[in-house]
Amino acid sequence: HDDEYKKDDQSDSDMLLTLSKEKGWITEYLYQYKSFWFTPSAIKGIKRAQQCFKAQPTDILLVTFPKSGTTWFKALIFSLMNRDRFDLASHHLLTNGPHDCIPFLEAIIQDETSYQDYRISCLPCCLLATHVPYSLLPTSVMSSGCKIVYVFRETKDVLVSNWHYMKKIRLKELPSFPIEDAHDLFRKGISHFGPFWDHVSGYWKVCLENPDKVLFLTYEDMKKDPIVCLTKLAKFLDKPFRLEEEREEVVHEIVRLCSFENLSSLDVNQTGVQYFSPQFAVENRHFLRKGQVGDWRNHLTVEMA
Ligand code: A3P
Numbered sequence: 001h002d003d004e005y006k007k008d009d010q011s012d013s014d015m016l017l018t019l020s021k022e023k024g025w026i027t028e029y030l031y032q033y034k035s036f037w038f039t040p041s042a043i044k045g046i047k048r049a050q051q052c053f054k055a056q057p058t059d060i061l062l063v064t065f066p067k068s069g070t071t072w073f074k075a076l077i078f079s080l081m082n083r084d085r086f087d088l089a090s091h092h093l094l095t096n097g098p099h100d101c102i103p104f105l106e107a108i109i110q111d112e113t114s115y116q117d118y119r120i121s122c123l124p125c126c127l128l129a130t131h132v133p134y135s136l137l138p139t140s141v142m143s144s145g146c147k148i149v150y151v152f153r154e155t156k157d158v159l160v161s162n163w164h165y166m167k168k169i170r171l172k173e174l175p176s177f178p179i180e181d182a183h184d185l186f187r188k189g190i191s192h193f194g195p196f197w198d199h200v201s202g203y204w205k206v207c208l209e210n211p212d213k214v215l216f217l218t219y220e221d222m223k224k225d226p227i228v229c230l231t232k233l234a235k236f237l238d239k240p241f242r243l244e245e246e247r248e249e250v251v252h253e254i255v256r257l258c259s260f261e262n263l264s265s266l267d268v269n270q271t272g273v274q275y276f277s278p279q280f281a282v283e284n285r286h287f288l289r290k291g292q293v294g295d296w297r298n299h300l301t302v303e304m305a
Contacts, residue, residue, distance in 0.1 A: 012044055022190045025166040025182070028174065030190060036133050037194050041277065045106030046136050053109055053138040059146035060237060062102065062129040065199045066192050067161035068153035069219040071287040074098040074129055075258040076222075077149065080234055081127060083245075088253055094266060097284040099274045105130040107276045131193045134202030142206070145213060147237060150203040153219035155196060156296035156305055159186045161289065163299070168286050183304050220293050226255040260291035 021029040022037070030037040038046070055061075062077055064070040075098040079091070086092050092101060105128045108115045119126055130137075141148070153161075163182040170177060182191075189195025207214040215236045222229045230251050234240050241251055256262060263269050264285075272284040296305065 026170045037190050049109045050138045055140040055144040055146045057145045059126045061148045063150045067158050068151050071098045074102040079254045102127045102129050133199050148214045150216050160296045160299045264288040
């Protein structure tokens with residue numbers, strides 16, 4: 001096994017030498033692979049997912065461009081799909097970060113044992129998340145007919161949220177990273193999993209062609225009317241709220257549980273750490289910054305906007 005991994009590592013490093021590279025947001029460089037920009041470990045995860053991931057028709061895949069509300073939607077989808085398993089007083093989300101509840105496909109697939117254990121633990125319906133662009137998804141995702149939920153967030157808020165987050169986790173030895181630099185890279189399409197517009201339009205097209213398999217939601221709509229949005233999401237995922245659940249206002253309870261105010265007040269999200277791999281850990285508090293619509297107005301000039 002080790003030999004296989006060493007061989008893979010060697011061919012990955014050889015391949016990196018052939019790719020275009022540009023200034024990175026958290027590490028020195030981002031690399032252009034098949035028209036999108038990634039870190040080396042993301043490229044590795046994508047290739048591994050393409051080789052090994054066999055989607056099942058019952059799988060649910062949450063797809064986002066980074067900083068579009070992944071953490072929030074992980075919490076919402078997890079609570080929605082597991083609402084018969086947990087009651088609110090002892091809910092899993094009270095002691096586990098949202099990223100612990102639904103892993104990223106491109107991260108978990110890199111460790112065969114964790115991936116298989118996770119798949120078994122969430123039978124009959126496996127919840128996964130990904131930032132991978134549509135054109136690079138494993139082919140089994142579309143051929144299996146599994147459901148995809150894509151979350152779109154307003155472009156300028158995505159840029160500003162990325163900038164705040166990346167500044168916090170950026171390697172300390174790199175030079176400072178003013179918003180002007182982030183803006184310049186972002187508008188050229190150079191950011192993690194960017195270009196942003198190609199990411200969005202890839203999923204938008206496939207949603208138009210397969211509306212029963214791909215649902216497009218927006219961060220802003222979920223903010224404005226979470227009850228309507230969550231009810232729509234539940235129907236799409238074939239888990240509509242039952243009559244007695246409507247009477248008991250279960251949808252309101254899920255919205256409250258997953259609200260920015262509630263999640264950011266929990267100890268696990270204030271002091272916990274999320275390990276995406278043995279080499280990459282992020283403090284949970286960095287995933288819950290402000291949670292508002294239109295914060296870009298506080299950071300971008302009119303010209304930048
Ligand atoms: P801001 O930086 O604008 O505050 P992701 O989860 O894709 O990494 O996105 C992070 C963004 O979603 C951050 O935006 C974060 O504050 C916001 N967010 C996280 N949890 C949220 C929640 N429960 N409700 C609303 N926004 C949330």
